[in-house]
Amino acid sequence: MKRSPIAIVGLGVLVLVVIILPFTATNYLLRLTTIAFMYIALASSWNIVGGFIGYPSFATAAFFGIGAYASGILRGASSLPLPATWLFGAAAATLFSLLVGPAILRLRGHYFAVASLVLAAVLREITNAATTLTGGGMGLNLPAVGAINVDVQTRLYYVSMLVAAALTIGLATLIWRSRLGWAMRCIEQNEDAAIVLGVNTLATKILGFAASAATAGLVGAIYATWIGYIDPTDAFDDLLSVKPIIMAFIGGVGTIFGPVAGAIIFLVLEEFVWRNVLNFHAGILGIIIVALLVFMPGGIGSIGRGIEKLRAYGRAGRTSDISGAAPPVVPS
């Protein structure tokens, strides 16, 4: 594939900024960038199921929470190195996806969406009830990482989330370019036609679901040690399922770059609104999101079309012919 020089330069600058930041930036900015990496990973993770396969998944929170709790519990019970506990979290989320995937991936459309949404709710209740293992509603405190100071810790999680985001984008790209990616695109377009061509649609969907689970689980695991404390409402928060969808929609669903750009735009908006309109931030953010989705239904790539649409509304208002259609020809 050919890339434009602008894209290469842009990517180069981005890589440079990411490398330089830990040496120059304040802890606040680093923390914000770490959240950006987390959002990028979650949006790209959702995109594998929601974008490539076209299945509206609300399971991100379930995967995230399992990753967080599995790694958190293991960390409390053992002295394994951090990355090992994180991988354990990712593995637990993957295992969970392989257990429920074959059942709920037979459902289509809204039915699948609801089934995937319920997963986090059920897990939240189970986590609440399993007090001895998870601490229940009291939450789970994770031991801090050795005796290192705040500056080093901030940079440790900066790098870790960066790696998680890179792994997720890498995995998504790998899938997108492979035979599996083609099968997913076919399912997204027309599942029956895909079956007719011999695509094993259930297996394809399960693999995509598992890839999404592994990456979201890894992010959840890193998040748990980063924050140092998790509780059921936080780790299985439904917003963790909803936000990645919004990000992917902002940037462009079903592309590699879309969720990345969308996650950054979303974070900037979220942070900006949060800092400036503290007592109505959720409302303002909601309005912005609705406006973005109305005028850029295909993500930022379609902003031209959105402006065109606005102009068309303007024209329709000025002229008497609102429909824009030619008047019917009356045969004489």
Added chain:
Amino acid sequence: MVDLLKASGLCGGYGDVQVLHDVALTVKAGEIVCLIGSNGAGKTTLLRVLSGMAKSTAGSILFADQDLRGLPAQEIVRRGIAHVPEGRRLFAGMTVRENLLMGSYLRGDGRAVINKDLDFVLATFPKLAERLHQDASTLSGGEQQMCAIGRGLMANPTLLMIDELSLGLSPKLVGELSKALTEINRAGQSILLVEQDVATALRLASTGFVLDTGRIVLSGPSNELVANPSVREAYLGMTAA
């Protein structure tokens, strides 16, 4: 000629609704067989049962002497039955070439062989060659049907099943497609054709089966069916003299 596909006593449908009742149908190697019948007779359901898309409850589907009944769709494709579904069902957002190549999704033989088949499809449907790198959704109805048939051929099937060849197409296009199918058949391709346009179907095929409310009510060589008074009256709109 050898029986390529031999379905017998086939019952099936969707959920609790039984559509097919004791259906028997044979396709001999190298021939074009048409399946005709009115709307809702069960033609599409029969194709879906044969390709593993819909469930059958009884009977057998012998294909090259092996029973296919109950096998998953991808296994049936692998054994050599390609199904061109009703309404084309191309993949929008993919080029014509990518759509065609998706037809060879399960094939393990190398790129060279697949490219040779692609050349054959493009030689059969030169219009597709002109539109090779266009999004499949920008094709006209006739071109979409060509692309769908081409995609079926790309599976290198022993039996090609086409559902509603002429649906929504002009008579001129139907004529073009019929010519192409005859050519493909001469090259050795066995074809099972589902068609509402009975005149076209019987002209193309050497053998015909008439399906009515899920039962085969009549079958035989096309020329006999054309002459059959009940076929003429029910499907060709001619009253018996």
